Amino acid sequence: MKDLTTENITENVHAINSQCQNPRTRYIFERLVSHLHDFARETRLSTDEWMTGLDFLTDVGTISTDLRREMILLSDTLGLSALVDSIDHPRTGKSTEGTVLGPFHTHDAKEVENGYAIHKDPDGTPLLVLCTVKDTEGNPLGDVQIDVWEGDSHGNYDVQYPERDGPDGRGILFSEQDGSFWFKAVKPVSYPIPMDGPVFNMLQMLGRHPNRPGHVHFLLKKDSFDPLITALYPRGDPYESSDPVFGVKESLIVDLLEVTDPEMAKKYDVKEGTSLLTYDFVLVSTRETLKLRKEKAEEAIKKMGRSMEDFQGLPILDVD
Template identity: 50%
Template sequence: MASTPSVTTPLLSPPTQPPVVDLTIDNITRKVVQASSQSGDARLDYLMERLVTHVHDFARETRLSTREWMAAIHFLTQTGQMCSPVRQEFILLSDVFGLSMLVDSIDHPKPPDCTQGSVLGPFHTNDAPHLPIGSSMTTDAAGEPMLALCTVCDSSGRPLSGVKVDIWEADSSGHYDVQYAGRQAPSERCVMTSDVDGGFWFKAIRPVSYPVPDDGPVGRLLELLKRHSHRPAHMHFIFEKQGLDRLVTTLFIRGDQYETSDVVFGVKSNLVVDLERVDEKTAAEYGVLEGTLLLRHKFILASARETEELRDRNAMEAMGRLGLKTKLMDHLPVPDLD
């Protein structure tokens, strides 16, 4: 595997490939892997070797029928064709099979006590307005007003100023702004920057549970699998600053009926929060009515270096456990051929 073709060999000419004739159920995987792992990029070759092996093993272990294969072709085609600038059905597919959570866990492991990550989901946009601290990010008069008082610090508890915080949630009907055909401007989303004390606060509405878009191929699959399509009430956050590991996470409101059955497997205990009510003093301080819902949370962020070290260590340990002889190249495993 992964032998580097001579640079004097013209690219794409037939002789660079070992002969592939008379392939059988038993030898086809080795031959396809040989043909597909000569790019000279050790990481790409390793990804292809693992991909072809798993796809073929799946077909062999299920004795996949032509009819089932064709159903899969149609499903993937429809999934791609459901995607648009405001809808990403393949991310949704990845989410409902737990792949998105798994990849986040692998790529962004958290040191103890740091805020856990969760799924990005398909509704983040890049056009949210940058609002000053204390702003309202809601235009939904039907939503239940909620004040959010948050801080962000590093793993030693030091406040982090100047962190870019991306915040978004569904409206009171359980839809994101991008799900409306007539969307004129961003709503129920904003970007803020933490202050010198690591603080940021904003006005929003109480998150509600909602179904993921279930009128497409992924929704039909969930129905076939007799799985519900709901996410428990939640609010999304992304934290970014030079030197920090980018944190994509979600806070969940405790007590939601879907809290233990999130369709995208995103719930972690330390991301589930209790809502409080604003007292008289806080009401006066932040200019909201007494009794308003209050979300308080402290986010604890790992540095890029902490995450990188943890990821590298986890990777080498896991490769060892799996019995795979690999080394890290740019922090990602490739076969160790020495």
């Protein structure tokens, strides 16, 4: 590795990295290094710009904690999270589309019964969320674990409050045998991404607004089915067509209703006139997902004029 130049350094890095024994890892790093080096050559990256980028990534890592995931937020705002979700979790026409996890998911939500009020927010507009879960054949799915979370009426998640002493606006439910689950929440409102961090500064530099449309997050899991990370967005939010994390999809925009039937209000222990969100989630089996993932990979790679090998269900393309 002597006499390295701008033209031969890439192949030298590949040669050193080729000692990696895992084919998929070796392939990922081969492509990563190639694209990084090509980016530097194409943009004629200056030392000052390179250092600015490194400082930015350092700041993203420094501000991140278990409760604040700035690195996820960076991935979200660059569209990478949405892209990876679409690639790794392909959906059939019958199934519910996924979206970004976001930076505010935690692992301390409590298991609660159906009908539980996930919020302590006294200022929020009450919302009854009434949903079902089925497979792609229309069969109800019981015992699905549903992790739900949302911000409060002020546009903040519980983890954004310094005095947080436990989870709020969160809960883990399980669907009944008929596939139904329900809980009480507050009507979601639009809110900005955290404005005290490097990702917000990046958006400002790019002339982008930081405001996400109001939504409720859902993470559904059941054995033999592909996990579904998604969210529902009440229609009419001013930011639904310019979400800074690229999470909104037309199939996930919902029209809010109202509880008008006295019997329904009594059954779910809410007042008449309470806002109502209903949705039928459809999960894809693991087998269907693996088949779809392989088909879509082969289709995409064929368009690139490349060939591929399969390694533990993941593709390894031929190297340029």
